[in-house]
Amino acid sequence: MEQNIGHAIILGCGCSKGTPQIGNEWGACDPLEPKNFRTRPSIAIQKNGKTLIIDTGPDFHMQINRENIRHIDGVLYTHAHSDHVAGIDELRSFFDRTRKRVPVLSDEKTLNELRQRFSFVFEQSSVLYAAAAEAHILQNNLQSFAGIDFTPFTQDHGLSTTLGFRFGDFGYSTDMITLDDHAIGVLNGVENWLVDGANLYEERIFVHSNLKRILELQEKVQAKNIYLTHLKNNLDYQTLCRDLPIFIRPAFDGQKIQIKWGQNAG
Numbered sequence: 001m002e003q004n005i006g007h008a009i010i011l012g013c014g015c016s017k018g019t020p021q022i023g024n025e026w027g028a029c030d031p032l033e034p035k036n037f038r039t040r041p042s043i044a045i046q047k048n049g050k051t052l053i054i055d056t057g058p059d060f061h062m063q064i065n066r067e068n069i070r071h072i073d074g075v076l077y078t079h080a081h082s083d084h085v086a087g088i089d090e091l092r093s094f095f096d097r098t099r100k101r102v103p104v105l106s107d108e109k110t111l112n113e114l115r116q117r118f119s120f121v122f123e124q125s126s127v128l129y130a131a132a133a134e135a136h137i138l139q140n141n142l143q144s145f146a147g148i149d150f151t152p153f154t155q156d157h158g159l160s161t162t163l164g165f166r167f168g169d170f171g172y173s174t175d176m177i178t179l180d181d182h183a184i185g186v187l188n189g190v191e192n193w194l195v196d197g198a199n200l201y202e203e204r205i206f207v208h209s210n211l212k213r214i215l216e217l218q219e220k221v222q223a224k225n226i227y228l229t230h231l232k233n234n235l236d237y238q239t240l241c242r243d244l245p246i247f248i249r250p251a252f253d254g255q256k257i258q259i260k261w262g263q264n265a266g
């Protein structure tokens with residue numbers, strides 16, 4: 001029977017350089033705490049045996065095998081920065097398993113950039129190298145793909161924009177410095193909200209939000225729980241758990257968050 005329940009898996013909740021950074025730089029993070037090992041930002045949404053992936057960063061291959069994901073039904077892209085897209089050629093492995101192009105969904109600007117930078121993924125480049133993905137433009141309204149309902153919305157990422165998503169009672173807002181009234185309206189009342197915490201304790205912010213901004217937005221979003229993603233290596237897991245209000249927790253790689261879809265749940 002079809003269930004209106006599913007979950008998000010945090011494939012990665014690290015910042016663009018991951019933790020540890022190259023050079024085994026752990027920063028303020030305790031190397032002995034496994035939840036400090038953070039790969040680049042990505043999540044999977046699973047419901048009724050279907051899987052949608054959001055972003056395919058440089059760690060995509062490892063994340064997919066770690067979670068034993070053997071089939072995907074599509075990839076949603078938040079934007080075209082490399083920490084979110086550099087693993088896109090790995091979609092070829094899914095194409096090889098099914099001989100079907102993987103649907104790739106995002107706004108027109110992001111799709112145009114992906115097609116330009118990774119043309120070999122979208123077009124047959126030789127007799128041996130087939131196109132592995134096909135692009136679909138997303139509109140900012142409630143829609144369904146692979147039987148999974150979601151609503152994309154545009155977010156302010158400082159110098160550019162990104163897409164955020166609401167799936168049922170779960171919201172995902174990575175790579176944003178602030179949200180407009182429309183985005184807040186889409187997110188309003190979510191149970192769990194996964195939010196960009198890259199610049200958590202920084203006063204001056206340019207592309208990522210900080211704690212002050214998150215708390216201002218939370219006044220209007222009214223999420224029950226907030227989880228932080230895109231975390232830098234100056235943000236130690238246990239220290240965050242100790243210092244933050246109880247309704248705000250750092251996410252960790254491999255974490256599962258339940259999602260319910262319902263009449264008022266988006």
Ligand SMILES: [Zn+2]
Binds near residue numbers: 175
């Ligand atoms: Zn990013």
